[in-house]
Amino acid sequence: MTASLLAAAGLARELAAAVDQLRRITVQVRAHGAATGAGILWTGGESEGRGLVITNAHVVRGDRATIELSDGTAARGRLVARDLKRDLAALEFEPTSATPSAAVRDSPPLRVGDLVIAIGHPGGLVGAVALGIIHGAESPREGRTARWIRADVRLAPGFSGGPLADATGRLVGVNTMTHGSLALAVPAAAVEAWVRRSHALVAS
Amino acid sequence: MSTVLQSLSSELADAVQSAGGAVVAIHARRRIPASGVHWRPGVVVATNHTISRDENITVTLPDGTTAPASLAGRDPGTDLAVLKLAGQSFPTASLRPETPPKVGELVIALGRPGPSLTASWGVVSGVDGPWRTWQGAEIDTLLRLDLAIYDGFSGGPLIDGAGRVLGINTSALARGVPVTIPVATVERAVSELLERGSIRRAYLGIGTQPVRVPESLVRKLELKVDVALLIVSVAPGGPADRDGWLLGDVLLELDGAAVSDPTDILAKLGGDRVGRPLAARVIRGGQVKTLQVTPGERPKSRAA
Numbered sequence: 001m002t003a004s005l006l007a008a009a010g011l012a013r014e015l016a017a018a019v020d021q022l023r024r025i026t027v028q029v030r031a032h033g034a035a036t037g038a039g040i041l042w043t044g045g046e047s048e049g050r051g052l053v054i055t056n057a058h059v060v061r062g063d064r065a066t067i068e069l070s071d072g073t074a075a076r077g078r079l080v081a082r083d084l085k086r087d088l089a090a091l092e093f094e095p096t097s098a099t100p101s102a103a104v105r106d107s108p109p110l111r112v113g114d115l116v117i118a119i120g121h122p123g124g125l126v127g128a129v130a131l132g133i134i135h136g137a138e139s140p141r142e143g144r145t146a147r148w149i150r151a152d153v154r155l156a157p158g159f160s161g162g163p164l165a166d167a168t169g170r171l172v173g174v175n176t177m178t179h180g181s182l183a184l185a186v187p188a189a190a191v192e193a194w195v196r197r198s199h200a201l202v203a204s
Numbered sequence: 205m206s207t208v209l210q211s212l213s214s215e216l217a218d219a220v221q222s223a224g225g226a227v228v229a230i231h232a233r234r235r236i237p238a239s240g241v242h243w244r245p246g247v248v249v250a251t252n253h254t255i256s257r258d259e260n261i262t263v264t265l266p267d268g269t270t271a272p273a274s275l276a277g278r279d280p281g282t283d284l285a286v287l288k289l290a291g292q293s294f295p296t297a298s299l300r301p302e303t304p305p306k307v308g309e310l311v312i313a314l315g316r317p318g319p320s321l322t323a324s325w326g327v328v329s330g331v332d333g334p335w336r337t338w339q340g341a342e343i344d345t346l347l348r349l350d351l352a353i354y355d356g357f358s359g360g361p362l363i364d365g366a367g368r369v370l371g372i373n374t375s376a377l378a379r380g381v382p383v384t385i386p387v388a389t390v391e392r393a394v395s396e397l398l399e400r401g402s403i404r405r406a407y408l409g410i411g412t413q414p415v416r417v418p419e420s421l422v423r424k425l426e427l428k429v430d431v432a433l434l435i436v437s438v439a440p441g442g443p444a445d446r447d448g449w450l451l452g453d454v455l456l457e458l459d460g461a462a463v464s465d466p467t468d469i470l471a472k473l474g475g476d477r478v479g480r481p482l483a484a485r486v487i488r489g490g491q492v493k494t495l496q497v498t499p500g501e502r503p504k505s506r507a508a
Contacts (some may be wrong), residue, residue, distance in 0.1 A: 010208040018209060112323050113220030113312065115213035133216060133312075135354070136322040152324040152352060167213035181324075181352035 015131070018117060018169040023070050023127045025102045025171075026119045026162055029055045029077070029091070031065040038120045038162030039067065039091065040174065042195060043101045051075070051095040054191055055161030056176055057082050060089045067093050070127065081198035086186060087176050088194055089161075102163060104188045105170035110134050115167045116151050118175055118183065120159025130154055135182055149173040149185040159183075216325070219367035220312060224321040226297040226369075227314050227360055229264035230273075230287070232257055237264070239315040239360035240287065241372060242296045247398065248287040249390060250359040252278045253376035255285050263287065265294055268319050277397030281341030281405060282385060283374045286397040297361060300368035301387040304345060307331055311349065312363050313373050313382070317356025326351025337377050340405050340470045340502065347371060347384040357382075404475030406499035409442020410435050412455060412466050417487070425492050431464040432456045432487070443500040453495075454487040473499060 029039040037059030042052040053067055063079040077091035111134065118130040132153025137146075151164060155178050164173040164185040173185030226242040230250045238254030240263065248263060255261070255278065263273045271292055278285040305311065305328045315322045330348035337343060349362070353375060361369040362384040371384035396403050412433035422430050433455040438445050455463055459472045459482045472482065481498045 007208060011212065014207070014209040111214075111217035111221065112224070112321050113213075113217035113325075115209065115216065133323060133325045135324060136320055150322075154352070167209040180354070182354065 015117075018165070018167070019119070019129050021169045022117060022119050022163055022165055024100050026070060026127065027053055028068040028121055028126065029053065029059050029065050029161060030068065031060045031062055036121050036124060036158060037160045038158070038175070040161070040163050040171065041069075041099055041101045042090075049094075051093045051099055052080075052101075052195075053077060053091040053093065054174060054195065055089050055091065056174065057084050057087045057089045059161045060091065065091055067091060069095075069099065073097075081195075083194060083198070086190070086194060088174070088186060088191060090195060090198060102171040102188075103169070104192060105166050105168075105172050106189075110137065110149070110166070110172060112137050116153060116172065117165045117167075117169070118151070118153050118155055118159055118162065119165075120155065120162040120175065122156035122158035124158070128158075130159070132183070146187055147190075148176075149187050151183045151185060152181070153183045154181055155183045215365060216312065219363060219365055220314065220321065220323050221367075223297065223312075223361060223363045223367040223369065224314055224316075224323075225266050225295045227266065227316045227321060229316040229318055229356075230254065230261065230359060231263070231270075232261040236317050236356045238356050238358050239317065241359070241361045241369065242289075242294060243390070243394060245296055246289050246292070247276075247394065248273060248289055249372055249394060250285045250287060251372065251374045251376065252280055252283045252285045253374070254356075254358050261287060263289060264316065264319055265292060266316075266321075267294070277401040277403075279341065279393055279397060279403040281337055281339040281403060282343065282389060282393050283337070283376045284372065284385065284390060284393045284397070286394055297369045298367065299387050300364060300370055301391070304386070305331060305347060305362075305364070305370050310365050311351070311370065312365075313349070313351055313353065313357055313360060314363060315354060315357035315360040317354070322354060322357070324352045324354060324357075336467050336470050340473065341403070342389075342470075343377075343385055344388045345386045347386060349373075349382050349384065351382070353382045404478060405502040406473035406475065406477035407442070407502035408444045408469065408473070408497055408499055409439030410444045410449065410469075411437035412469065414464055414466075415454065417454065421487070421490070425487065427456065427492075429456070429462050429464060433463050433466065433469070435486075444497050447495065447497045449486075449495060449497065450488065452488075455484060456487060456492070457485040458482060459484075473502075 039053040039055035075093040135152040233256040240250035273287040329350035332346035
């Protein structure tokens with residue numbers, strides 16, 4: 001009994017720590033005339049000294065948005081890439097201080113039943129957490145990554161564009177839409193590939 | 205380093221993987237397939253309501269291959285169906301019949317609505333004693349779940365954190381709310397369905413409704429209870445009709461026990477009662493009368 005209580009306490013502490021870490025890479029994205037969505041701080045890559053935020057295209061309809069970091073500082077975000085088909089958008093901003101960025105899970109592949117953590121801002125509640133598991137693994141077609149990560153986690157409007165992470169806090173996807181009680185996220189690998197491609201376009 | 209969280213995550217995935225090796229997809233209706241569990245070697249348990257045809261049933265195995273299956277029996281009462289699968293060797297489910305699930309226990313519902321396995325997690329939100337489904341079957345334990353259900357999950361297993369099966373999930377017994385038919389009930393049904401193809405249940409052919417007997421009548425007739433069952437329908441040609449029961453009779457006792465709820469009648473109607481007369485006390489025309497009825501076998505229709 002004591003051992004299991006200790007384990008439960010350890011679980012709660014670790015969950016709180018993982019959530020804390022994830023909240024730091026989760027921003028609020030406020031676009032004119034749209035409800036607040038979430039966004040993920042991404043490694044800048046080529047653009048030195050600039051911050052990059054990945055969110056859903058449906059969160060940013062115009063070419064500007066206000067980005068609010070978890071420490072409360074706000075910055076002006078400028079749209080640098082948008083893909084309506086994948087429902088992804090990239091915003092650049094000038095950070096006032098050093099910002100963390102998401103660590104992406106490369107391997108091993110996710111298994112059905114693996115724990116996942118989602119962070120978002122439903123109904124203006126900043127940094128809300130939802131815990132769930134991987135619902136189904138979509139077998140990737142030849143040479144392609146799976147189109148969606150399907151998770152059994154209850155999301156609400158406001159989670160869009162935010163991170164879906166594994167038990168160690170590494171990013172596995174961008175929460176994009178729900179289907180009943182199922183959450184669909186764009187796989188992090190697909191986002192990485194998209195960022196590389198669209199950044200090359202922006203830079204040229 | 206989050207070690208507890210990480211090991212919980214991989215234990216859940218391990219449980220899903222090991223139990224998923226015995227979960228199959230059942231193609232026996234239009235639209236999406238439903239799930240089934242390899243219960244005993246060559247025997248797959250599924251839900252009755254997701255099987256809409258008796259023939260041309262195929263099963264997708266965990267390795268992705270498809271095999272034909274034959275329907276060995278089905279029971280609307282428990283919403284269970286049993287299929288036979290010839291010449292396939294893959295694991296059977298590991299069952300947990302002895303320790304009943306506890307309220308708050310972490311559980312996972314598995315399904316295979318196609319080639320790949322799906323899972324949703326939650327907790328057992330309620331555990332209660334035996335209950336009867338609306339078609340008269342007795343289920344040993346009422347297991348209520350706090351988890352999301354997805355299309356095609358009916359017929360899939362509810363598993364514990366170690367991947368052991370606690371029962372078969374269905375959405376057809378409680379108005380779409382997911383319930384789990386516990387292992388003991390499934391075992392009983394499987395044995396009977398393999399042996400006979402159906403589950404015998406005795407049947408009277410009456411519909412009843414609880415009514416309060418007026419106090420004056422209770423005093424006059426010296427009754428011990430004041431709630432009884434008013435007979436509001438009598439199936440033409442059914443056992444009660446044949447034995448002279450009438451619409452408007454108020455049933456007080458059946459087989460020596462007071463009845464105040466329709467389930468009290470079902471409790472007296474096990475499969476072994478077919479053809480064995482039961483005594484009943486009713487109020488008819490302001491008088492208490494003793495009647496007899498010889499239960500028949502419940503027809504396949506939905507009559508109560």
